[in-house]
Amino acid sequence: MPSLGPLALALYLSTSLALPAPPQIPLSSARSDAKVLILGGGMAGITAARTLHDQGIDDFIVVEARHEVGGRMLSHTFGEPGRQYTVELGANWVQGTRHDDGPENPVWTLAKKHHLDTRLSSYFEGLATFDEDGPVNYTDVIEAASRNFDKLIASAGARLPKSLVDASARTGYSLTGSRPQTPHEHAAEYYHFDWEFQSSPEETSWLASSWNNNSTFFTFSEQNAMSVDGRGFKTILQSEARSFLREDQIRLNATVDLISYSDDGVEVRLTDGQTLSADHVICTFSLGVLQHDDVHFEPPLPMWKREAIYSMTMGVYTKIFLQFPYKFWFDTEIALYADRERGRYPIWQSLDDPDFFPGSGILLTTVTNAFSRRIVSLPKDQILDELLDVLGTMYPNITIPAPTDFHFKSWDEDPLFRGSYANWPPSFLEEKHANLRADVKRRVWFAGEAGSKLYFGYLQGAYFEGRHVAMKVTSCVQGSREACVGFEHVKNVKNTRPYDIDYEVSV
Numbered sequence: 001m002p003s004l005g006p007l008a009l010a011l012y013l014s015t016s017l018a019l020p021a022p023p024q025i026p027l028s029s030a031r032s033d034a035k036v037l038i039l040g041g042g043m044a045g046i047t048a049a050r051t052l053h054d055q056g057i058d059d060f061i062v063v064e065a066r067h068e069v070g071g072r073m074l075s076h077t078f079g080e081p082g083r084q085y086t087v088e089l090g091a092n093w094v095q096g097t098r099h100d101d102g103p104e105n106p107v108w109t110l111a112k113k114h115h116l117d118t119r120l121s122s123y124f125e126g127l128a129t130f131d132e133d134g135p136v137n138y139t140d141v142i143e144a145a146s147r148n149f150d151k152l153i154a155s156a157g158a159r160l161p162k163s164l165v166d167a168s169a170r171t172g173y174s175l176t177g178s179r180p181q182t183p184h185e186h187a188a189e190y191y192h193f194d195w196e197f198q199s200s201p202e203e204t205s206w207l208a209s210s211w212n213n214n215s216t217f218f219t220f221s222e223q224n225a226m227s228v229d230g231r232g233f234k235t236i237l238q239s240e241a242r243s244f245l246r247e248d249q250i251r252l253n254a255t256v257d258l259i260s261y262s263d264d265g266v267e268v269r270l271t272d273g274q275t276l277s278a279d280h281v282i283c284t285f286s287l288g289v290l291q292h293d294d295v296h297f298e299p300p301l302p303m304w305k306r307e308a309i310y311s312m313t314m315g316v317y318t319k320i321f322l323q324f325p326y327k328f329w330f331d332t333e334i335a336l337y338a339d340r341e342r343g344r345y346p347i348w349q350s351l352d353d354p355d356f357f358p359g360s361g362i363l364l365t366t367v368t369n370a371f372s373r374r375i376v377s378l379p380k381d382q383i384l385d386e387l388l389d390v391l392g393t394m395y396p397n398i399t400i401p402a403p404t405d406f407h408f409k410s411w412d413e414d415p416l417f418r419g420s421y422a423n424w425p426p427s428f429l430e431e432k433h434a435n436l437r438a439d440v441k442r443r444v445w446f447a448g449e450a451g452s453k454l455y456f457g458y459l460q461g462a463y464f465e466g467r468h469v470a471m472k473v474t475s476c477v478q479g480s481r482e483a484c485v486g487f488e489h490v491k492n493v494k495n496t497r498p499y500d501i502d503y504e505v506s507v
């Protein structure tokens with residue numbers, strides 16, 4: 001329970017109990033700082049700002065807690081003195097670029113516009129493979145897992161036109177004949193599934209994982225362009241912001257802790273006590289932030305909204321960077337390590353690659369969800385011991401040199417993110433997702449990666465949402481009251497058929 005004043009508390013209780021609509025809260029100040037406040041300076045926020053600007057609306061302020069724009073595009077200078085490189089703790093790839101005659105991923109358009117230095121990754125080709133006995137060739141198992149993934153996607157596609165209900169991707173895999181048992185099979189499945197969705201097939205929707213993969217990789221191409229730019233991947237947002245934002249249109253180092261709204265407008269309070277008021281607010285905070293108590297709403301968000309927020313899931317994807325004095329490992333881009341425990345340091349990426357950072361001595365391993373949450377609770381030394389232990393297992397005859405640097409970011413623990421990106425859980429209904437995306441009273445609007453039905457999780461999802469919501473807000477700012485149309489929401493999401501429970505004992 002957040003610390004709320006008596007009025008807010010009364011409102012909180014009344015909305016929780018679904019009593020009649022609470023009285024309007026008068027905004028404390030008649031003065032308005034802007035027509036629109038855009039909360040968050042990530043891909044969604046900067047795209048929303050750009051869209052308003054292009055529509056002729058410049059009376060807005062972007063409010064960002066960090067000292068810079070970029071959000072989950074977050075770079076880090078890594079390595080010992082004299083051997084430092086810009087690595088990406090968050091987003092690193094433009095996923096899906098463009099087919100010859102197809103539509104272009106808008107993130108790729110931005111990357112080209114700002115001359116981002118990228119390299120094409122080929123992580124599904126040529127893979128070094130290991131298990132607890134060291135190097136072992138199970139390429140055939142990985143190829144089988146790739147076919148199994150294709151079957152999963154195709155089977156989901158076959159269910160959609162028949163309106164068959166969703167289940168977990170695990171159900172889909174099992175029904176299509178893929179039932180991994182060995183460490184090799186688990187690692188190969190993880191590589192195709194968890195590494196992208198950061199969640200296991202049990203935790204993920206069968207249908208949505210399929211349409212999500214199709215949207216990005218069929219619509220925009222199978223290419224993954226990795227940023228190796230010394231300015232950081234974030235440079236595409238920072239350069240874009242510089243090209244149209246005036247200094248007085250952005251407030252950095254400004255953390256929001258309360259959003260008050262009524263039919264008449266919104267007021268946003270910062271942690272330093274300052275307030276900003278406006279007609280509209282576009283909130284682009286991550287789903288994880290909305291799920292925690294870092295930012296409060298007054299009155300509390302309606303039940304249909306809160307239910308949606310708590311129903312979609314926020315995953316964790318932790319990239320752990322190690323630097324060694326020299327490269328002692330595989331020459332492929334990626335290695336797969338199959339441990340008896342599924343998800344225990346399975347993916348290893350070499351950044352010391354002629355295409356990326358040759359001579360850098362940098363190796364990167366990724367862990368996700370449950371395993372990720374486990375390790376970030378451990379002392380750093382213990383994590384490092386585990387990593388060196390796995391490398392020792394992969395290379396039994398090599399003395400692993402002491403690392404010269406070691407770093408990871410715990411996205412889950414950061415109050416500005418509370419996880420990495422959203423995931424669609426099994427049987428999460430379309431109506432609830434629409435509610436997640438919907439505005440409240442045409443005053444509080446929501447944009448961000450999680451609201452994108454097709455592209456959730458990806459930068460392009462954040463881009464499309466920022467753009468779409470800003471267009472809606474434009475109609476509200478510029479048009480008549482009738483032109484201001486919000487998003488549809490469903491107040492009570494119902495079963496097509498009621499639960500038929502018969503408690504009588506029948507013999």
Ligand SMILES: Cc1cc2nc3c(=O)[nH]c(=O)nc-3n(C[C@H](O)[C@H](O)[C@H](O)COP(=O)(O)OP(=O)(O)OC[C@H]3O[C@@H](n4cnc5c(N)ncnc54)[C@H](O)[C@@H]3O)c2cc1C
Nearest residue numbers: 040042043044065071072090091092093256448449459462
């Ligand atoms: C580890 C990792 C790897 C990823 N890899 C890829 C990839 O390779 N390719 C890809 O396409 N996508 C990737 N993604 C996903 C991608 O980064 C996101 O989809 C996208 O950046 C989300 O943008 P957004 O604007 O919706 O949210 P954000 O980037 O989270 O923007 C929200 C902003 O709000 C700010 N904020 C939060 N709370 C407050 C507050 N209280 N007050 C003020 N400001 C606040 C935050 O600082 C942030 O800047 C990855 C994400 C992670 C974490």
Ligand SMILES: *[C@@H]1O[C@H](CO)[C@@H](O)[C@H](O)[C@H]1NC(C)=O
Nearest residue numbers: 066067068250251252253254
């Ligand atoms: C934000 O804070 C950082 C220090 O945390 C400071 O270096 C920077 O100048 C501040 N930026 C603005 C715009 O206030």
Ligand SMILES: *[C@@H]1O[C@H](CO)[C@@H](O)[C@H](O)[C@H]1NC(C)=O
Nearest residue numbers: 127128129137138139140141
């Ligand atoms: C692994 O085995 C496959 C055949 O299953 C073979 O084509 C491939 O070259 C082998 N890879 C290595 C690195 O030996």
Ligand SMILES: *[C@@H]1O[C@H](CO)[C@@H](O)[C@H](O)[C@H]1NC(C)=O
Nearest residue numbers: 153154156157158210211214
């Ligand atoms: C994804 O695309 C494949 C190939 O075109 C198709 O077979 C499948 O039905 C699609 N899946 C979904 C969920 O649309």
Ligand SMILES: *[C@@H]1O[C@H](CO)[C@@H](O)[C@H](O)[C@H]1NC(C)=O
Nearest residue numbers: 133134135394395396397398
């Ligand atoms: C390690 O050395 C032993 C003994 O010389 C040898 O049998 C084994 O094949 C080597 N393993 C690897 C992975 O090179």
Ligand SMILES: CC(=O)N[C@H]1CO[C@H](CO)[C@@H](O)[C@@H]1O
Nearest residue numbers: 124149192196213214217222
């Ligand atoms: C993560 C993943 O496996 N993505 C796949 C989505 O589908 C396309 C087309 O089948 C594949 O090429 C991608 O690798």
